Amino acid sequence: MDKTVLLLSVFSCLSPALEALDNGLALTPTMGWLHWERFMCNIDCDNDPDNCISERLYMQMADVMVKEGWKEAGYEYVCIDDCWPSHQRDAQGRLQADPKRFPGGIKKLADYVHSKGLKLGIYADVGENTCARYPGSLGYYEIDAQTFADWDVDLLKFDGCFLNWTLLGEGYINMSKALNKTGKSIVYSCEWPLYEWSFHQPNYTAIRETCNHWRNHNDVSDSWDSIKSILEWTASHQDIIVPSAGPGGWNDPDMLVIGNFGLSHDQQESQMALWAIMAAPLFMSNDLRDICPRSKALLQNKHIIKINQDPLGKQGYRTAKMNHFEVWEKPLSNNSLAVAVMNLQDTGGPRKFPIVIVPGWKVCDPKCNITQILPQYKEMGVQTIQSDIVFSVNPTGTTLLTITPIKGNNRHFHKLLWKNASVKRDPINTL
Ligand SMILES: *[C@@H]1O[C@H](CO)[C@@H](O)[C@H](O)[C@H]1NC(C)=O
Ligand SMILES: *[C@@H]1O[C@H](CO)[C@@H](O)[C@H](O)[C@H]1NC(C)=O
Ligand SMILES: *[C@@H]1O[C@H](CO)[C@@H](O)[C@H](O)[C@H]1NC(C)=O
Ligand SMILES: *[C@@H]1O[C@H](CO)[C@@H](O)[C@H](O)[C@H]1NC(C)=O
Ligand SMILES: *[C@@H]1O[C@H](CO)[C@@H](O)[C@H](O)[C@H]1NC(C)=O
Ligand SMILES: *[C@@H]1O[C@H](CO)[C@@H](O)[C@H](O)[C@H]1NC(C)=O
Numbered sequence: 089m090d091k092t093v094l095l096l097s098v099f100s101c102l103s104p105a106l107e108a109l110d111n112g113l114a115l116t117p118t119m120g121w122l123h124w125e126r127f128m129c130n131i132d133c134d135n136d137p138d139n140c141i142s143e144r145l146y147m148q149m150a151d152v153m154v155k156e157g158w159k160e161a162g163y164e165y166v167c168i169d170d171c172w173p174s175h176q177r178d179a180q181g182r183l184q185a186d187p188k189r190f191p192g193g194i195k196k197l198a199d200y201v202h203s204k205g206l207k208l209g210i211y212a213d214v215g216e217n218t219c220a221r222y223p224g225s226l227g228y229y230e231i232d233a234q235t236f237a238d239w240d241v242d243l244l245k246f247d248g249c250f251l252n253w254t255l256l257g258e259g260y261i262n263m264s265k266a267l268n269k270t271g272k273s274i275v276y277s278c279e280w281p282l283y284e285w286s287f288h289q290p291n292y293t294a295i296r297e298t299c300n301h302w303r304n305h306n307d308v309s310d311s312w313d314s315i316k317s318i319l320e321w322t323a324s325h326q327d328i329i330v331p332s333a334g335p336g337g338w339n340d341p342d343m344l345v346i347g348n349f350g351l352s353h354d355q356q357e358s359q360m361a362l363w364a365i366m367a368a369p370l371f372m373s374n375d376l377r378d379i380c381p382r383s384k385a386l387l388q389n390k391h392i393i394k395i396n397q398d399p400l401g402k403q404g405y406r407t408a409k410m411n412h413f414e415v416w417e418k419p420l421s422n423n424s425l426a427v428a429v430m431n432l433q434d435t436g437g438p439r440k441f442p443i444v445i446v447p448g449w450k451v452c453d454p455k456c457n458i459t460q461i462l463p464q465y466k467e468m469g470v471q472t473i474q475s476d477i478v479f480s481v482n483p484t485g486t487t488l489l490t491i492t493p494i495k496g497n498n499r500h501f502h503k504l505l506w507k508n509a510s511v512k513r514d515p516i517n518t519l
């Protein structure tokens with residue numbers, strides 16, 4: 089065994105990976121479409137048949153996902169959120185879909201989605217009611233898990249409304265066991281920490297053992313303020329939440345709202361870049377039947393998706409913050425690094441950012457290969473630590489790069505860089 093291998097194995101003994109839920113799923117962040125942010129609880133199919141929560145909506149999305157390259161780009165799960173069920177369970181105590189809006193039932197919808205080579209996600213709640221006051225699963229975990237398995241559903245988003253927080257852990261764990269007991273592999277998307285944070289710090293070891301991804305913070309809305317607040321929350325809790333992410337389990341900062349109404353194109357690029365850096369599940373909530381080509385190209389950008397889906401499965405950290413710039417860095421396989429430089433100043437024009445300020449820039453000693461992914465794809469080629477590169481970053485926009493060291497480098501830079509994520513750089517006032 090050479091010295092390098094020894095050092096690496098000592099390091100991995102010192103920081104054992106937390107155990108993931110053992111269902112073989114979500115080895116990279118889940119990708120798909122989820123109705124909530126865009127379509128909410130619109131049940132008015134008489135007056136708004138194209139946008140109401142009905143089987144037609146998911147069938148149309150599935151059709152478009154195949155036809156317009158979404159499936160090919162990696163978006164696989166077509167997911168139902170709240171407001172799908174009938175207000176009454178059936179005579180056997182099972183949930184049933186609203187008969188008027190889902191005349192074929194969920195099994196038939198799952199068959200349709202599967203016939204397109206896609207997967208179907210459904211929604212339920214750990215408590216007495218769902219957030220929109222449809223029947224909750226409390227007291228019915230095994231029946232509901234079996235119902236979803238019988239319907240051939242592939243993912244469950246399990247919300248946390250209407251349950252005393254002291255029972256959240258028990259409820260989420262019981263449902264995880266009930267899903268396992270069905271014998272069908274179902275991605276388990278939780279909101280356990282989101283509902284627990286207001287009372288105390290959640291146990292991320294237990295959460296990672298129980299769920300495939302978990303929401304930590306408020307619902308996203310179609311606004312830059314919402315995106316900024318999710319990023320700020322994530323960065324300010326990164327030492328607690330980032331170590332819990334990895335193949336099989338992910339922190340979920342909520343849906344991509346790209347392609348809607350509230351974000352400028354620069355802001356859409358920032359959301360896409362930072363969701364990739366955070367190794368976030370990529371659930372779009374938009375109308376794929378009517379989306380502008382620029383948003384579509386951004387959501388389907390294979391270089392960004394590759395960063396998100398990198399098999400190493402490390403979530404990135406915010407590594408520097410100065411003069412309304414933030415630098416976020418995500419280790420990639422093969423010792424590469426993805427770097428996002430976000431300009432949070434929302435007045436004025438583009439601002440200059442010299443690459444030497446990026447903490448991970450030391451990987452360029454002696455040489456590295458830099459590729460700019462956003463705002464435009466540009467191979468910048470071989471650089472050294474002396475290279476004088478200055479980016480121009482638009483207000484509320486992001487420059488996204490990958491940096492690959494060229495041999496001769498310190499092969500342990502990830503270890504050095506990530507040993508203490510809370511190290512913040514001093515503000516640099518020379519920009
Ligand atoms: C259920 O859990 C066991 C043990 O953790 C695991 O080996 C098995 O694959 C799981 N089954 C499903 C369907 O998730
Ligand atoms: C939640 O449960 C705890 C422990 O059983 C109890 O003390 C508390 O009153 C409950 N809270 C509410 C709002 O019911
Ligand atoms: C979870 O399951 C245990 C064991 O069956 C049971 O005692 C407990 O009440 C359940 N908790 C909830 C919230 O369903
Ligand atoms: C957190 O959960 C893990 C796994 O379930 C458990 O072993 C550990 O004791 C818990 N930690 C705390 C502080 O409760
Ligand atoms: C890592 O490098 C090897 C050898 O060059 C290559 O085959 C592999 O695809 C790379 N892995 C990733 C995730 O890029
Ligand atoms: C640098 O990266 C680009 C994009 O991945 C690649 O096409 C190019 O061959 C690389 N150059 C070197 C010298 O590794």
Ligand SMILES: *[C@@H]1O[C@H](CO)[C@@H](O)[C@H](O)[C@H]1NC(C)=O
Nearest residue numbers: 327507508509510511512513
């Ligand atoms: C990490 O860095 C922070 C800030 O400099 C420091 O307070 C903390 O003690 C460091 N932790 C470790 C484990 O070195």
